[in-house]
Amino acid sequence: MTPCRPGTDGKEEFLNRELFERIERRIDGYRQAMIDLQVALSAIPALAPENGGDGEHLKAVVLAEFLGKKGFADIRRFPAPDGRVSSGARPNIVAVLPAGSSTADTTWILTHTDVVPPGDASLWDTDPYKVHVADDRIYGRGVEDNQQDLVASLFAATAFLDEGIKPPRNIGLAFVADEETSSRWGLAYLLSHPQNPFRKTDLIVVPDGGNEEGSLIEIAEKSILWLRVHTRGKQCHASRPSQGRNAFAAAAHLIVKLDRLPGLFPLRDPLFEPSESTFEATKKEANVPNINTIPGDDIFHLDCRVLPAYPLQDVLAAVRSIADEVEAERGVTIDLLPVQMGQAPEPTSPEATVVKALRSAVGEVYGVEARVGGIGGGTVAAYFRREGYPAAVWSKLSTTAHQPNEYCLIENMLGNAKVFARLFLQEDGSNP
Numbered sequence: 001m002t003p004c005r006p007g008t009d010g011k012e013e014f015l016n017r018e019l020f021e022r023i024e025r026r027i028d029g030y031r032q033a034m035i036d037l038q039v040a041l042s043a044i045p046a047l048a049p050e051n052g053g054d055g056e057h058l059k060a061v062v063l064a065e066f067l068g069k070k071g072f073a074d075i076r077r078f079p080a081p082d083g084r085v086s087s088g089a090r091p092n093i094v095a096v097l098p099a100g101s102s103t104a105d106t107t108w109i110l111t112h113t114d115v116v117p118p119g120d121a122s123l124w125d126t127d128p129y130k131v132h133v134a135d136d137r138i139y140g141r142g143v144e145d146n147q148q149d150l151v152a153s154l155f156a157a158t159a160f161l162d163e164g165i166k167p168p169r170n171i172g173l174a175f176v177a178d179e180e181t182s183s184r185w186g187l188a189y190l191l192s193h194p195q196n197p198f199r200k201t202d203l204i205v206v207p208d209g210g211n212e213e214g215s216l217i218e219i220a221e222k223s224i225l226w227l228r229v230h231t232r233g234k235q236c237h238a239s240r241p242s243q244g245r246n247a248f249a250a251a252a253h254l255i256v257k258l259d260r261l262p263g264l265f266p267l268r269d270p271l272f273e274p275s276e277s278t279f280e281a282t283k284k285e286a287n288v289p290n291i292n293t294i295p296g297d298d299i300f301h302l303d304c305r306v307l308p309a310y311p312l313q314d315v316l317a318a319v320r321s322i323a324d325e326v327e328a329e330r331g332v333t334i335d336l337l338p339v340q341m342g343q344a345p346e347p348t349s350p351e352a353t354v355v356k357a358l359r360s361a362v363g364e365v366y367g368v369e370a371r372v373g374g375i376g377g378g379t380v381a382a383y384f385r386r387e388g389y390p391a392a393v394w395s396k397l398s399t400t401a402h403q404p405n406e407y408c409l410i411e412n413m414l415g416n417a418k419v420f421a422r423l424f425l426q427e428d429g430s431n432p
Contacts, residue, residue, distance in 0.1 A: 016425065019165055020364075023421045026159040027414060034151050034413055035138060037066065039131040041147050042140040046114050048181045049084040056113040056177045060091035063113070063154075063175055067095050070158050074098070078193055080177065080185035090177035090185035094197050097157055100166030107203040107357075107423050108172040109153035110380065112179030112186065115142035116402050123404035137407040145401035148408040149207035149416055150175065156420035168427045172197065179208070179380055182340065187380040191387055200389055203354040205423065206381040207395040207416065214366045214396030214415075217358050220271055220347030220374035221382050225304040225312050226339040227319065229254065233332040235288070235296030247298035248287055250330035255281045257322045258302065264318050265310050271347075272374035277306045301339070305376035308344035316341075345385035347374065352390040361422035365415055366396065394419075 040062055047053020067075050074096040079089035091113070096106065118128035118141045126132040128141035157171050174197070178186035190196060198204065209218050231251045236244025261279040268275040282303045287295035306315055316338065323334040348355065350372045362370045375393075384391035396416055400406045 019163075020422060020425055022163050023156075023159045023165065023425075024418055026163055027155060027417045027421065030155045030158070030417075031410065031414060034155055034417075035131075035133060035410065037151050037154070038138050038140070038143055038147055038408075041151075042131045042142055043129055045129055046142070047117060048114055048178060049082070050181045051117050053117075055082065055085035055087060055090050057085065057087035057089075057091055059113050060093055060175070060177075063093060066154065067093075070154075071161050072097065072157075076195075076197070078190055078195075080189040082185050090189075092177055092186060092190055093175045094190075095157075095173045096197075097160060097167065097171040099168060099170045101168065103169055105199065105201050105203075106170035106172040107167075107426075108174060108198065108205065109149070109156075109420055110174040110176060110187070110204065110206050111146045111150035111153060112176050112208065112380065113146075113150070114177055114180045114186075115145065116180050117141075119404060125405055128406075136410045138410060138413075139405055139407045141406055144397055144406055144408040146179070146208055148397060148413050149395050152413050152417035153207070153420050156417040156424065159417075159421055160424065167424045169203070169424070171424050172202070176380065183380050183383055187383045191383060198384075198389060202389075203357055203423065204381075204384055204389055204391040205354060205358065205420075206379055206384075206391055206393045207420075208379045208381075209375055209377060209393045210395035210397050212396070212398060213368055214362055214394075214419075215368045215370050216394070217355055217362075217370050217372050218375050218379070218381070218393035219350060219352075219355065219372045220308070221344055221378055222272060222277070222374070222376045223306040223308055223310070223312050223344040224340055224342045224378045225302075225306060225315055226341070227302040227304070227316075228337040228339050229300050229302055229323070230335040230337065231298045231332050232335070233296045233298075233330070236294050238292045238294050241294055244294045244296060245331045246294045247332055248295045250326055250332040250334070251298045251300055253330060254323060254326045254334065255300070257326065258319065260322065261304075261315070261318060265306065265315065267307055267309055269307050269309070269374070271372075272307065272376065274376060277304070277310065278376060279304050306344075312341055312343050342378070342382060345382055348381075348385060348390045348392055352392070354390055354392045357423055357426050358392055358394050358419075360426065361419045362394070364422050365418045370394070
């Protein structure tokens with residue numbers, strides 16, 4: 001295999017133009033194979049048990065077979081025991097291509113294998129689990145979130161194998177479970193494992209967020225608080241409302257009163273988009289099945305994305321105070337259960353090596369100057385940052401995740417593969 005050689009100035013060359021052009025041509029030749037892999041992966045509803053599924057096992061089987069056929073010799077499995085799925089475990093797979101020199105450092109691309117449910121099938125133009133290709137777009141559930149970059153990372157690394165090129169750093173691909181729910185059986189499990197494959201000197205990229213220009217490198221996330229709000233009243237006939245206490249109506253009053261939250265937590269931070277904290281009532285669970293019964297039980301959920309300056313305990317206390325008011329006014333009881341509660345970690349430094357490396361790679365491939373920023377959405381990069389790993393989130397994408405008719409642009413899948421390959425050819429984040 002051809003190694004990346006030191007430059008004439010005695011420093012390790014982190015981008016060899018000739019080698020990169022060979023890899024670019026190789027990636028362009030993978031176009032149909034990348035589409036075919038999208039078809040195979042999308043046909044498997046890799047849903048978490050919380051979303052009515054049986055986990056990611058079958059999808060992981062397809063990935064492991066692909067890795068083996070392509071010649072990835074170092075493939076490690078980290079099954080996270082989960083008795084709720086038929087396989088008994090949630091699959092996490094790590095594949096590493098060794099560097100051309102004796103280095104322990106690795107450039108990682110970490111993607112996730114689970115997807116969210118399609119939602120209302122009537123809003124889809126085609127079957128969400130049968131990929132449809134039209135106008136240079138791939139349509140289907142999961143094709144962008146996160147298969148676009150999962151496939152891109154696979155073929156970026158495969159190009160090194162097929163071209164016989166040894167990179168200056170190890171190439172690491174991680175495929176984790178459970179990102180769409182809690183990451184308990186995914187990255188959190190990997191990081192706590194005795195054989196945790198990650199090092200704090202590694203370059204770690206999570207391609208699970210970005211923008212349509214590919215110009216955003218996410219280095220910070222808001223804190224996340226998901227609350228299950230359970231209102232208990234008294235069920236009765238709808239014609240005799242005085243005999244009961246309407247839990248649904250009380251919940252509705254609470255939702256209106258929760259509009260105070262932005263005023264209680266008014267800070268703005270220009271690093272983030274949007275720059276303010278957000279508080280949204282989202283999922284509503286069914287109560288009574290018939291029209292002429294007043295519900296004595298009602299459940300909805302609140303999604304809070306909070307600037308890191310505010311402790312989530314303060315937000316929870318504010319919601320509790322407002323709920324107490326509604327209890328007193330409506331004669332109900334309201335229970336608040338945090339479904340997810342994650343205080344934002346310290347952001348990755350804008351001067352971190354991985355950020356510099358991404359800026360260089362994105363500029364080389366897409367010709368744009370990438371900027372750093374923060375997001376309200378949560379990614380698994382937060383788990384890295386809590387443990388002191390300087391991870392960065394980047395992707396050029398169409399931002400159709402979780403939507404009906406989700407799609408990925410084929411040109412983004414190919415272009416992002418080239419960005420990853422560019423990263424794999426860098427020794428560090430300095431500009432060549």
